[in-house]
Amino acid sequence: MTAADILVVGSVALDSVRTPYGQAEEALGGSASYFSFSASHFAPVRLVAVVGEDFPHRHRDQFEARGVDLSGLETASGRTFRWRGEYMAELGHAHTLETQLNVFSAFHPRLDGRHRECHYVFLANIDPDLQLEVLGQMASPRLVVSDTMNYWIARKPERVVEVLRRVDVALLNEEEARALSGETQLAAAAERLIEQGGRAVVIKKGEHGALYRSRDAMFITPAFPLPMLRDPTGAGDSFAGGFLGWLARCQRTDGDALRQGLACGAAMASLAIESFSPQRLIETTREEIGDRVAALHRMVTFSLEPLF
Amino acid sequence: MTAADILVVGSVALDSVRTPYGQAEEALGGSASYFSFSASHFAPVRLVAVVGEDFPHRHRDQFEARGVDLSGLETASGRTFRWRGEYMAELGHAHTLETQLNVFSAFHPRLDGRHRECHYVFLANIDPDLQLEVLGQMASPRLVVSDTMNYWIARKPERVVEVLRRVDVALLNEEEARALSGETQLAAAAERLIEQGGRAVVIKKGEHGALYRSRDAMFITPAFPLPMLRDPTGAGDSFAGGFLGWLARCQRTDGDALRQGLACGAAMASLAIESFSPQRLIETTREEIGDRVAALHRMVTFSLEPLF
Numbered sequence: 001m002t003a004a005d006i007l008v009v010g011s012v013a014l015d016s017v018r019t020p021y022g023q024a025e026e027a028l029g030g031s032a033s034y035f036s037f038s039a040s041h042f043a044p045v046r047l048v049a050v051v052g053e054d055f056p057h058r059h060r061d062q063f064e065a066r067g068v069d070l071s072g073l074e075t076a077s078g079r080t081f082r083w084r085g086e087y088m089a090e091l092g093h094a095h096t097l098e099t100q101l102n103v104f105s106a107f108h109p110r111l112d113g114r115h116r117e118c119h120y121v122f123l124a125n126i127d128p129d130l131q132l133e134v135l136g137q138m139a140s141p142r143l144v145v146s147d148t149m150n151y152w153i154a155r156k157p158e159r160v161v162e163v164l165r166r167v168d169v170a171l172l173n174e175e176e177a178r179a180l181s182g183e184t185q186l187a188a189a190a191e192r193l194i195e196q197g198g199r200a201v202v203i204k205k206g207e208h209g210a211l212y213r214s215r216d217a218m219f220i221t222p223a224f225p226l227p228m229l230r231d232p233t234g235a236g237d238s239f240a241g242g243f244l245g246w247l248a249r250c251q252r253t254d255g256d257a258l259r260q261g262l263a264c265g266a267a268m269a270s271l272a273i274e275s276f277s278p279q280r281l282i283e284t285t286r287e288e289i290g291d292r293v294a295a296l297h298r299m300v301t302f303s304l305e306p307l308f
Numbered sequence: 309m310t311a312a313d314i315l316v317v318g319s320v321a322l323d324s325v326r327t328p329y330g331q332a333e334e335a336l337g338g339s340a341s342y343f344s345f346s347a348s349h350f351a352p353v354r355l356v357a358v359v360g361e362d363f364p365h366r367h368r369d370q371f372e373a374r375g376v377d378l379s380g381l382e383t384a385s386g387r388t389f390r391w392r393g394e395y396m397a398e399l400g401h402a403h404t405l406e407t408q409l410n411v412f413s414a415f416h417p418r419l420d421g422r423h424r425e426c427h428y429v430f431l432a433n434i435d436p437d438l439q440l441e442v443l444g445q446m447a448s449p450r451l452v453v454s455d456t457m458n459y460w461i462a463r464k465p466e467r468v469v470e471v472l473r474r475v476d477v478a479l480l481n482e483e484e485a486r487a488l489s490g491e492t493q494l495a496a497a498a499e500r501l502i503e504q505g506g507r508a509v510v511i512k513k514g515e516h517g518a519l520y521r522s523r524d525a526m527f528i529t530p531a532f533p534l535p536m537l538r539d540p541t542g543a544g545d546s547f548a549g550g551f552l553g554w555l556a557r558c559q560r561t562d563g564d565a566l567r568q569g570l571a572c573g574a575a576m577a578s579l580a581i582e583s584f585s586p587q588r589l590i591e592t593t594r595e596e597i598g599d600r601v602a603a604l605h606r607m608v609t610f611s612l613e614p615l616f
């Protein structure tokens with residue numbers, strides 16, 4: 001199996017996170033980081049992002065050890081993007097305590113020829129205008145997946161909808177799906193997003209799994225059940241890494257490949273949240289990933305026989 | 309396929325319900341009612357419950373039209389159990405406005421020989437002492453499923469745990485599972501309930517599906533996604549009806565049968581919540597049920613192939 005290259009454009013950050021199970025200070029974070037470590041188990045990843053002059057060299061080594069191409073990781077003068085947040089007992093939502101955009105505030109993705117020729121693209125959560133700009137530069141993308149956040153839905157809803165219309169699969173969490181569609185029930189929200197012009201959406205429901213909806217299909221994956229999790233940061237981007245990673249690896253987009261991709265996404269998200277920072281994502285093995293996908297398969301797959 | 313008889317012991321009530329999508333006054337309700345209509349599509353059902361002298365005859369006709377055996381439906385002097393509740397926009401939880409136990413307050417299940425010989429038993433949400441009493445009278449049960457509610461967990465936790473230990477599968481909703489186990493994360497709650505002596509539990513997560521956990525297996529079913537629902541009342545009992553109904557029908561308890569049962573449960577719950585009262589459950593057809601199970605199969609089942 002020859003995996004195709006994936007381009008990811010997003011953030012690389014230093015996160016300080018506290019959860020009921022521990023804390024991390026200035027750990028490697030950011031949407032492009034979690035995505036890259038996750039997807040790197042399935043296909044080669046080229047990362048486009050920006051860091052400041054203070055970005056620790058050991059983090060570069062971590063990307064390079066996973067084979068992530070950092071030729072698009074710009075170093076700008078100033079400090080790296082920092083985020084500080086905490087999670088309460090239910091671990092549902094992060095409470096942001098502080099955001100320092102720093103060099104990220106002036107981020108303008110610079111793509112070279114090798115970036116533009118990638119067939120698989122993940123537009124992580126950045127300004128939708130930048131997402132559209134990146135998309136406009138791609139030579140012949142086969143599958144483009146986007147993410148967003150409530151911040152952009154509140155400020156640039158029409159641009160977020162424009163991205164939704166231009167990509168192959170738009171990822172949203174529950175709140176984002178409700179905010180963008182105006183629907184409370186998630187099945188109705190997914191339907192409305194398709195009516196608004198989306199080709200396909202994945203609504204990420206955290207511990208309740210994910211829902212894929214296109215014009216003619218609906219697929220569901222549960223989350224991989226974990227008795228113990230430590231830090232939900234990066235779960236959505238790790239999910240995206242497993243999903244798009246598998247699709248770039250198998251180079252198929254049929255229903256079976258999409259459902260397999262959802263299971264790979266669920267497996268990678270479950271690994272991400274077992275540790276602070278992307279540590280588990282970095283250290284995991286093909287065997288462990290395969291075991292989780294096989295376990296999900298056993299949990300959900302049943303044989304269809306006549307009931308009556 | 310010869311389906312085995314099912315005994316259900318629970319409540320038959322008159323419900324007055326308001327949701328954002330409409331309301332019903334003194335409609336047929338109660339755990340045993342929803343369960344019976346649901347399970348009756350899969351296997352013969354014998355109902356044991358109590359109603360008052362004011363119970364409308366047309367509701368008896370509705371049970372009988374579905375072949376439900378009412379020889380165990382006692383008529384006591386007094387008024388039928390009444391419940392009044394409402395649901396807010398998110399439809400997650402009922403707000404009880406009024407409960408009139410009436411004849412139900414003195415309910416004492418009376419089982420005759422045919423009841424005691426049923427191999428499949430659903431102990432719907434009643435006092436755990438009564439559940440244990442019924443269980444003690446069964447001649448040779450093959451599969452016993454129980455339900456409960458927070459009311460009993462708060463008042464008689466040790467009796468609820470005793471039921472958990474004596475039945476084959478205990479159904480609980482999210483809140484009940486958290487309350488009984490003391491764990492917040494549902495995967496941990498399920499594990500703890502097994503450690504407390506449960507053989508198997510099903511945690512019902514409403515629109516997020518259900519989780520089955522035994523000592524050696526875990527299965528998950530999503531909820532059947534509905535763009536429009538009207539009244540969540542009875543969803544859990546209808547789920548139980550599809551789950552136990554299918555197991556009584558196929559008379560198997562292997563993993564594949566259990567996962568099929570979870571899908572049947574999800575299909576029946578989705579039908580229940582599309583109308584006020586059990587109307588859709590009564591009117592649905594084998595074709596419609598089969599279509600929903602097949603649709604769930606398409607949404608979740610994927611082929612397992614080597615990822616790497």
